[in-house]
Amino acid sequence: MRVAGLVGRVGLRAGARRGRVLVRAAPVRTVSMPAVAALPAWTLRGGARGALGGGAWSQREGVEGMAFAEGVRWYTSYPDYLELKMPALSPTMEKGNLTEWRKKVGDRIEGGDIIAIIETDKSTMEWESIDEGFLAKILVEEGTEGVQVGDVLGVITEDEADIKAFADFSPSSSAPEPESEPKAAPAERSADTSTSSSSQDNSGAAQSVVPKRPSHQTGGAPRAPSGPRVAASPYARAIAADRGVNLGNVQGTGPHERIIAADVVSAPVGDAQAQAPAGAAAPEYTPRQLPTMGGEQYTDLPNSNIRKVIASRLSQSKQEIPHYYLTMEVRMDEILRVRQELNEQADGAYKLSVNDFVVKASALALRKVPECNSSWMDKHTRRHEVVDINVAVDTEAGLLTPLITSADLRGLSDINGMVKDLAHKGREGKLAPEQIAPGTFTISNLGMFGITQFCAVINPPQACILAVGTTQDKVVPKDDGEFGVVKTMTVTLSCDHRVVDGAVGAKWLNSFKTYMEDPLKMLL
Numbered sequence: 131m132r133v134a135g136l137v138g139r140v141g142l143r144a145g146a147r148r149g150r151v152l153v154r155a156a157p158v159r160t161v162s163m164p165a166v167a168a169l170p171a172w173t174l175r176g177g178a179r180g181a182l183g184g185g186a187w188s189q190r191e192g193v194e195g196m197a198f199a200e201g202v203r204w205y206t207s208y209p210d211y212l213e214l215k216m217p218a219l220s221p222t223m224e225k226g227n228l229t230e231w232r233k234k235v236g237d238r239i240e241g242g243d244i245i246a247i248i249e250t251d252k253s254t255m256e257w258e259s260i261d262e263g264f265l266a267k268i269l270v271e272e273g274t275e276g277v278q279v280g281d282v283l284g285v286i287t288e289d290e291a292d293i294k295a296f297a298d299f300s301p302s303s304s305a306p307e308p309e310s311e312p313k314a315a316p317a318e319r320s321a322d323t324s325t326s327s328s329s330q331d332n333s334g335a336a337q338s339v340v341p342k343r344p345s346h347q348t349g350g351a352p353r354a355p356s357g358p359r360v361a362a363s364p365y366a367r368a369i370a371a372d373r374g375v376n377l378g379n380v381q382g383t384g385p386h387e388r389i390i391a392a393d394v395v396s397a398p399v400g401d402a403q404a405q406a407p408a409g410a411a412a413p414e415y416t417p418r419q420l421p422t423m424g425g426e427q428y429t430d431l432p433n434s435n436i437r438k439v440i441a442s443r444l445s446q447s448k449q450e451i452p453h454y455y456l457t458m459e460v461r462m463d464e465i466l467r468v469r470q471e472l473n474e475q476a477d478g479a480y481k482l483s484v485n486d487f488v489v490k491a492s493a494l495a496l497r498k499v500p501e502c503n504s505s506w507m508d509k510h511t512r513r514h515e516v517v518d519i520n521v522a523v524d525t526e527a528g529l530l531t532p533l534i535t536s537a538d539l540r541g542l543s544d545i546n547g548m549v550k551d552l553a554h555k556g557r558e559g560k561l562a563p564e565q566i567a568p569g570t571f572t573i574s575n576l577g578m579f580g581i582t583q584f585c586a587v588i589n590p591p592q593a594c595i596l597a598v599g600t601t602q603d604k605v606v607p608k609d610d611g612e613f614g615v616v617k618t619m620t621v622t623l624s625c626d627h628r629v630v631d632g633a634v635g636a637k638w639l640n641s642f643k644t645y646m647e648d649p650l651k652m653l654l
Contacts, residue, residue: 208299209292212261214245214284216277220252220563227275227435228283229254233265236293239286246272246283251439252566253530254559263288266296362389369394369421395421436528447590451506452627455585458639460646462601462617468649472542480543484619485521485575488598489545490652491645493517493538496571499638503570505591506628518569520589523553530556531589533569568592577601583620593629594638597622619646 216226227249233239239259246257263286270283277283282301287293360377362370366389370377373394380397382389433441462484469482476482496503496517505512517538520531532552534545555561574586577600586597599620608614621642625635645652 209295210288211266211292211296212263212286213282213301214286216279216281216283217248217257218279219248219250219255219257221567222439223250223252223279225276225278225435226250228270228272228277231268231272235265235268236290237265238290239263239265249435251435252563253436253527253556253561256560261286264290264293266293267299269299269301360389361386363391365391366394372422373419391421434527436530440528443590444587447588451588451590453585453588453624454627454632454635455622455624456632456635456639457583457620457622458643459604459618459620460643462619462646465646465649466601466617476543480546482542482546483549484577484601485573485598486542486546486549487646487649487652488573488575488596489519489521489534489537489549490540490542491642491649492571492573492596493519494645494652495638495641497538498641499634501634502594502625502630502638504593504629505570506593506626507591511629514570516570518567518571520569520572520592521549521552522572522574522586523556525557525559527559530561530566531569531572532556532561532565533567535569572596573598577619583622585622586624588624588626593626594635595624596642597624 216228219226228246229249230247232244232246239245239262241260241262243259244256245259245265248255248257265284266287267285268283269285270277270281285296285299287296361382362377362380363384367377369375369391370380375394375397377389377394380389380393381387383393384390465484465487469484469487473481500513503514503517505514516536519534519537521534523530523532532549532555534540534548534552537545540548552561552565555565568589568591570592572586572589572592572595574595575598576584577598580600582602583599584597586595588595599622601617601619603615604618605613606616621639623635623639625632630638
């Protein structure tokens with residue numbers, strides 16, 4: 131008797147949801163029933179039609195599916211589930227750090243719930259769920275760094291009763307380790323595991339390096355007098371041996387009056403020195419000796435993703451972009467007067483800053499000199515039709531550049547509100563990807579720190595960045611031959627010489643100066 135059937139490929143459904151057994155039809159093959167009977171390690175199960183006409187085959191005792199029918203592959207089937215993959219939360223994100231899980235295995239997840247906290251190359255953001263179900267498995271523990279976008283972090287299942295089925299689940303995309311790789315000896319594996327565990331536990335904290343001291347257990351090193359054992363830490367004993375301190379004369383402040391290093395260091399000179407023989411002259415004053423720490427002392431601080439991206443982009447900028455710098459003084463008396471009048475009339479609705487005027491004047495100058503609103507693209511120079519300005523903001527995580535879109539079309543109060551809101555979100559790590567996207571021009575203002583003048587590094591692929599200093603008093607000659615005091619501000623324009631020639635950069639600076647010294651022209 132012969133049974134004809136479709137030989138299929140059994141697998142997990144491709145896409146987000148997996149677990150259902152699907153069959154992809156392949157060329158028809160004929161299988162004889164005696165051949166089936168000759169394989170006792172296989173049993174025919176009815177109900178899942180498609181693999182072999184009237185039933186599905188299940189594997190037992192390690193027999194491979196290829197031994198039965200060429201082209202058949204067999205997988206362990208799980209209930210329906212959804213893979214939680216590392217999302218791309220910013221346009222340039224390739225890796226991310228899984229800072230914290232907000233859900234644990236077994237928790238119910240609703241649409242809109244915060245699943246985890248992800249540190250991207252731009253900021254730290256909340257990962258919001260768009261699916262519903264139960265968290266069945268966590269595959270990447272919180273605190274893991276350098277997780278590739280698309281890597282599976284966990285699994286969601288629809289039915290709470292299916293959670294236990296995923297206890298030994300591993301992502302289907304994970305490749306097995308090469309068999310040819312030599313296995314480490316037990317002692318080596320133990321040491322590696324210990325080292326790895328220690329590194330993970332301390333990945334988010336500063337690593338303080340303390341040099342080891344040489345041992346003093348051999349040779350003629352001084353020892354405490356014989357008698358009752360003195361409770362002291364090994365480090366305290368090492369310091370005492372170096373300095374010749376009699377630990378019997380030192381009062382311990384550690385647990386159970388145990389002597390610690392600080393006790394030996396801070397002990398009075400009279401107690402720290404070995405007792406002089408009776409009748410001997412009082413010793414001369416000896417300066418206090420601080421413990422000698424051999425080797426260099428330092429603290430290693432882990433670099434966040436934001437700091438790594440900043441380092442990479444700025445290094446690329448200085449290596450590839452031919453910078454040159456143009457510096458100019460701007461008189462600020464008129465703009466400070468206009469700012470004061472506008473703030474007095476605002477009734478608390480807004481409070482304009484000098485930086486708001488700088489953003490507006492820069493945007494209008496870019497409209498007037500569009501060559502500076504361009505980018506170098508190797509084969510061509512791209513001139514942007516919109517004026518989007520990034521404003522540098524300092525945060526604990528590093529430098530961020532929130533985006534003011536269409537800055538040339540916005541009023542001063544609108545710019546003021548956007549800058550304050552974006553700066554606040556940046557310091558809290560809540561900026562959305564579109565709010566930190568690359569613009570066409572960047573402004574970096576260090577005037578609030580009292581910096582008079584500096585040169586900023588161009589933010590690629592932009593062609594220019596404006597560095598703004600503080601406002602200060604300056605004595606200048608007046609038309610009547612006398613001298614007077616005026617308010618001035620120094621600005622420096624960094625230009626990409628591939629895109630902006632020196633004369634073009636000077637033209638832009640003069641246009642900016644005109645708007646700043648006569649702010650009413652911003653209304654035209």
